[in-house]
Amino acid sequence: MKSMFIKSRHAKVGAAPGTLVHVGEQRTDMTTVRVMAYDAAEVKSSALLHITENIPLPPEKGVLWINVDGLHQIEVIKKLGHHFDVPALVLEDVLNTDHRPKLEIHDDFLFIVVKMLVREPVSSSFRTEQLSLILGDTFLLSFQELDGDVFDPVRTRINDSKGRIRASGPDYLAYALLDAVVDNYFMVLENISTELETLEESLLTDPSPSDLQRFYRLRREAILLRRVIWPVREALAGLMRDESARINPETRVFFRDIHDHAVQAMDIVESLRDLASSLLELHLSRNSQRMNETIKVLTLIATIFIPLTFIAGVYGMNFDVMPELHWTWGYPLILLFMLGVAVLMLFYFKRKKWL
Structure with a gap:
């Protein structure tokens, strides 16, 4: 050169x-x-x-x-x-x-x-x-x-x-x-x-x-x-x-x-x-700010999925005797519960001005 x-x-x-x-x-x-x-x-x-x-x-x-x-x-x-x-x-x-x-x-x-x-x-x-x-x-x-x-x-x-x-x-x-x-x-x-x-x-x-x-x-x-x-x-x-x-x-x-x-x-x-x-x-x-915004979004997504993953893991255990295991409406109720947890977390993040 x-x-x-x-x-x-x-x-x-x-x-x-x-x-x-x-x-x-x-x-x-x-x-x-x-x-x-x-x-x-x-x-x-x-x-x-x-x-x-x-x-x-x-x-x-x-x-x-x-x-x-x-x-x-x-x-x-x-x-x-x-x-x-x-x-x-x-x-x-x-x-x-x-x-x-x-x-x-x-x-x-x-x-x-x-x-x-x-x-x-x-x-x-x-x-x-x-x-x-x-x-x-x-x-x-x-x-x-x-x-x-x-x-x-x-x-x-x-x-x-x-x-x-x-x-x-x-x-x-x-x-x-x-x-x-x-x-x-x-x-x-x-x-x-x-x-x-x-x-x-x-x-x-x-x-x-x-x-x-x-x-x-x-x-x-x-x-x-x-x-x-x-x-x-x-x-x-x-x-x-x-x-x-x-x-x-x-x-x-x-x-x-x-x-x-x-x-x-x-x-x-x-x-x-x-x-x-x-x-x-x-x-x-600007590049650092954009990277921080990306990391922030990914962190929020991971944070929301942590309790959802916990709930899904609990009900995914292979035990014969478990509460609500044989409920007819157990599956949709758990999905609604997980959705409610996600919405509440998003509301909390919004109130704290993290979003």
Whole structure:
């Protein structure tokens, strides 16, 4: 079973610091490198089919965005890192897809690690994917584990020159990507909230044995969301406090807005986790209550039949000389007597409010 929280890192055991080892899902397809260079006047997009092709140099003006999909081809990451003078320790963190979200401030760039939440199309669950950003003076490198992301609206804004993104630097591009990541958190949280509401309604109207498995899955997802969003909030707070020239004062205001959204998402996660725990306790309580009701009914039935069984046992003894043994109306009278005993016991139980 693949762990939801910890990825296998046996290949890194004993390796020297800075050794480039991919920690994550092993894949056989090619790593995709997409290049987008833009300024206020124009946009140029291309794909590097082979990393041996000429990698664009950071422009003197405008923004160079290089997005990498797939981290399993270490040579691609190594060449990009060498081209942009990224230290091996940073590249090691890029390849470690089980890394905790964080912010590192270097002399020539900022290194940001966050987690994307991507909804699975064939199930009601989601997967986590690490996103690493290296923010330079005129360039931004983004590294993702898999193809597909939440950045299509950002690419559309760049191509259509919507908003201020084309007139801003790479710091604003980093903001736009992080904003898309955090906004997607709310979509995942909304789906979980809707499923919890459905479970709550099912629990109160028509509970099912499969509800318990759904409760455990949603609670597990809530724990994972807390593990993802909490450090992202800390990293965004660090970007707000960063005094380096790579974050313009005008852009720092937008990072404050993302931080507020991350705090709000964290509050929702805590609420959903508490709700999942409460519903789980309610589910177990309802099951226990139903079992107690069943045991209560069975106990009352057994209690009623105890004196009836005694009477039937007495008159079932094989003695020749017994009172009422040879009465013509003995059998129906005994049945009526047993019925009367049962009715009196039911009346007594009702009066005691045991029924």
